[in-house]
Amino acid sequence: MSVFQCTDCESIVEATLPKHRCPSCGGLLEYKPNYERLKEASFKGDFTFWRYRDLLPKVRNTATMREGGTPLHKAERLAKELDLNRLYLKDETRNPTNSFRDRASALLVSNALDLDFATMICATNGNLGASLSAYCAKYGIACHVIIPELVDMGKLAQMMIYDSAIEEYGETVDGSIERAEKLAEETGWYQATPELNPFVIEAQKTIAYEVAEQFGVPDWFIVSMGSGGTIYSMWKGFKELQELGMTKKLPRMVGVQAEGCSPIVDDYLKIKKKSIRPTTHAIAILVANPLQRRLAVQAIRESRGLAILASDQEIFVAEHGIARTEGIFAEPASSGTIAALKKLRGESVIGKDDTVVCLITGSGLKATDVLQALSKKRKTAVVGAEFSTKEKILRMLKQGDAYGYELWKALGKTMTRSAVYQHLSELSSRGLASSYTEGGRRYFALTRRGRRVLQAIDEIKVIL
Numbered sequence: 526m527s528v529f530q531c532t533d534c535e536s537i538v539e540a541t542l543p544k545h546r547c548p549s550c551g552g553l554l555e556y557k558p559n560y561e562r563l564k565e566a567s568f569k570g571d572f573t574f575w576r577y578r579d580l581l582p583k584v585r586n587t588a589t590m591r592e593g594g595t596p597l598h599k600a601e602r603l604a605k606e607l608d609l610n611r612l613y614l615k616d617e618t619r620n621p622t623n624s625f626r627d628r629a630s631a632l633l634v635s636n637a638l639d640l641d642f643a644t645m646i647c648a649t650n651g652n653l654g655a656s657l658s659a660y661c662a663k664y665g666i667a668c669h670v671i672i673p674e675l676v677d678m679g680k681l682a683q684m685m686i687y688d689s690a691i692e693e694y695g696e697t698v699d700g701s702i703e704r705a706e707k708l709a710e711e712t713g714w715y716q717a718t719p720e721l722n723p724f725v726i727e728a729q730k731t732i733a734y735e736v737a738e739q740f741g742v743p744d745w746f747i748v749s750m751g752s753g754g755t756i757y758s759m760w761k762g763f764k765e766l767q768e769l770g771m772t773k774k775l776p777r778m779v780g781v782q783a784e785g786c787s788p789i790v791d792d793y794l795k796i797k798k799k800s801i802r803p804t805t806h807a808i809a810i811l812v813a814n815p816l817q818r819r820l821a822v823q824a825i826r827e828s829r830g831l832a833i834l835a836s837d838q839e840i841f842v843a844e845h846g847i848a849r850t851e852g853i854f855a856e857p858a859s860s861g862t863i864a865a866l867k868k869l870r871g872e873s874v875i876g877k878d879d880t881v882v883c884l885i886t887g888s889g890l891k892a893t894d895v896l897q898a899l900s901k902k903r904k905t906a907v908v909g910a911e912f913s914t915k916e917k918i919l920r921m922l923k924q925g926d927a928y929g930y931e932l933w934k935a936l937g938k939t940m941t942r943s944a945v946y947q948h949l950s951e952l953s954s955r956g957l958a959s960s961y962t963e964g965g966r967r968y969f970a971l972t973r974r975g976r977r978v979l980q981a982i983d984e985i986k987v988i989l
């Protein structure tokens with residue numbers, strides 16, 4: 526029997542299966558470790574996930590692909606760029622399927638084996654689905670994965686090669702989670718969705734234990750937030766170490782979200798935003814309605830931490846920065862931690878002598894499609910900024926002949942109409958545009974010379 530507590534009404538529930546909903550109020554349940562047992566706990570054996578078995582929910586089986594025990598990388602070159610003395614990256618890309626979720630899969634699959642489940646189900650933005658698929662493959666369990674419309678290609682490839690049944694449901698993962706909850710109720714399959722299985726937080730808190738063993742407790746611990754469960758996992762891990770008398774210090778937790786999708790940061794800062802369609806290229810943290818938002822806010826509040834936003838552009842620059850200086854290819858979601866750190870250093874919120882750990886949750890190789898999209902967008906953004914009015918007019922004429930008033934409107938009425946006619950007259954005199962009259966209107970057309978000039982401009986821009 527395990528003991529769970531409702532995160533809303535605090536009632537206690539005992540169950541064999543990791544239950545996720547409170548029977549009285551429907552709130553999410555959290556696993557309550559037996560702190561008496563914890564006091565006698567010790568870290569045993571090799572430096573891997575299972576070293577912390579005593580502090581995890583009890584399981585008889587041990588499903589493992591040698592997860593955990595990941596390096597804590599001292600990021601000296603990156604720290605120098607940020608004018609920081611001690612920066613560490615917890616490199617979870619080194620796990621068997623290249624993300625931190627392998628810890629959760631190891632525990633959940635062990636638990637499913639204990640309870641004789643033949644099928645596991647999860648809703649996922651990518652990493653958990655990729656990971657659970659691999660562990661299910663190894664232990665002969667059928668895996669049913671529900672993904673939203675947008676999933677990183679590399680993660681989808683993992684789910685496919687490990688032979689999971691893949692179902693697309695929902696625009697964002699929020700819809701997929703609802704579907705997984707319903708389907709598990711109907712079928713009796715093992716629920717492995719991170720937001721719906723309290724053991725996931727337990728598995729992930731081992732990251733905090735490892736950091737404490739590798740370095741100690743840092744002043745700041747920076748984590749990106751999707752559903753909010755990951756930052757809470759770290760916080761819970763550190764608090765338990767304190768409970769066990771293994772540390773007196775606790776870190777200040779910094780939670781990072783993308784500007785285009787920031788429900789937890791908005792909650793924390795008590796900002797009410799109009800509901801717009803959430804969007805970010807950091808798909809791993811694209812969650813519209815985070816189920817664990819309260820836990821995330823609790824971790825930030827209790828630790829006197831911070832909630833902070835990073836734009837996709839800042840995240841992309843950070844991803845390149847980590848790779849360029851440290852040789853680590855991080856996925857966009859986790860690169861947000863460095864984007865946030867850069868801001869906090871810029872504002873001197875984090876001091877030069879403070880110690881900082883950033884959690885690198887997964888590998889950038891899983892999300893190269895995102896990189897491609899971003900680099901393309903960046904290129905067009907640069908070109909866009911350099912457009913001169915004459916060039917803009919030529920490009921419009923390339924789409925089709927037009928008369929002056931039409932062009933003036935298409936230019937967004939940002940200048941006088943006579944200025945537009947002045948440009949057209951100059952373009953004509955240089956042989957880049959020609960004009961003719963039809964239906965009482967004077968139309969302008971692109972000449973062959975004009976077309977060649979446009980082509981030349983494009984070629985130069987590609988070189989630049």
Ligand SMILES: [Zn+2]
Nearest residue numbers: 531534547550
């Ligand atoms: Zn409740």
